[in-house]
Amino acid sequence: MNSQELTSRFALTHDPESSRRTICGTDVIIHCHHYNSRIQRTIEGAAGIDGKKIFVRAAESVFSGMIRQAIRPGDSTAEKWEIAAALYSHLGYGKLDLSSLSTGLALGTQSHFVEGWNAGFPERKTPVCSLTSGYLQAAHLVVTGDPVSVREEECMVGGAKVCRFAVNRSRTEPAATYQRRPVPGPTGKPSTPAPSNIDQKKITEALVAMPIHGNNDGLLPAFNVYLANTPIDFYNLACFSFIEEMDRLKIGAAAKSQLMADSEYCGINTFQGIISSPEWAGLVGPMIKDQQRDTMHGIVAVSNALGWGNWQIVEHTPAQSLRLESRNGYEATGFLELRGKSQVPSCLMLTGAAAGIMELVYGEGSERERFGQFASRETTCRSCGGEACGFEVTEAS
Ligand SMILES: [Zn+2]
Ligand SMILES: [Zn+2]
Known part of the structure; x- marks a missing residue:
């Protein structure tokens, strides 16, 4: 072929x-x-x-x-x-x-x-x-x-x-399958994004036009990291099943904390790679007028273009706090599709990553030292019936 x-x-x-x-x-x-x-x-x-x-x-x-x-x-x-x-x-x-x-x-x-x-x-x-x-x-x-x-x-x-x-070939266990129920898209009006010099549309268009797929080795080195295109359902099925099994052992809360911690490290590590890459310098660099504030907005714009959903910074006090709104995060939508309505917020990846990007931009020291300098929580989640998911990040006490 x-x-x-x-x-x-x-x-x-x-x-x-x-x-x-x-x-x-x-x-x-x-x-x-x-x-x-x-x-x-x-x-x-x-x-x-x-x-x-x-x-x-x-x-x-x-x-x-x-x-x-x-x-x-x-x-x-x-x-x-x-x-x-x-x-x-x-x-x-x-x-x-x-x-x-x-x-x-x-x-x-x-x-x-x-x-x-x-x-x-x-x-x-x-x-x-x-x-x-x-x-x-x-x-x-x-x-x-x-x-x-x-x-x-x-x-x-x-x-x-x-x-x-x-x-x-002598497997007796039936093939793994799953069901996804249709979920209506977000309703209501999005909050106004906080001001910045970042042109989200331009970043999205550039990243969508970029050939983000495997090279001859099937690997995808870009932005100083190895990327992969992974089905949203894979992450959701793996993470939801993991939490459910840990819940049965009465340690579901620890499982969620660990998944959030992984995302917090990802926020620091992955975006450290991204903001020091030539791709960032060429695409986002020229838009940055207010170094830290615009870097925050640039990171969120890039993550949206990578398919994380459509989350926006709606309030930001540099070095102190951050409020984000996500209207179609893949975790909340996925929970509704795969499991139904949730009693508790579902967006562990976005919660952890929100703290991680604050630590990357405003934290001090090595990656290990930055981890935990900010605390993040999801205050409202679409999977619990909210119109959007909301995240608040503040300095850790
Ligand atoms: Zn191997
Ligand atoms: Zn959520």
């Missing part, structure tokens, strides 16, 4: 109103290798639950839908495998070698998650490519109709030359 055909099948659509990025009929959001490896570490590292299974099943259920959308009725079996591998690379997860599949073996020769773990937790030696295992299960299901179990036996993170995945 020629690359032009593949590119057209994976074409990005972007809705400026909602800030949603869609590939193969699936809403995706761009996060970097720091965030992805951190939440995986949180979910898979928790004692008393099978976090790896949560990660793999979320990937299997979401990517089977996505791969299905990429395939056309006339495609041959070989073409279907080719499309599945190409989509994996296009999204930025790395590179798959499926030439030995008939012997029950798949190889990963490049890996977004290995990059993430090596950057954040280089001591890790056991396999980290759980998302890949789930992706391969999804691909197998779509191409052959049969659910299989895929286990990573050897991983580059532990020093292996390639990641080796064993495909077991």
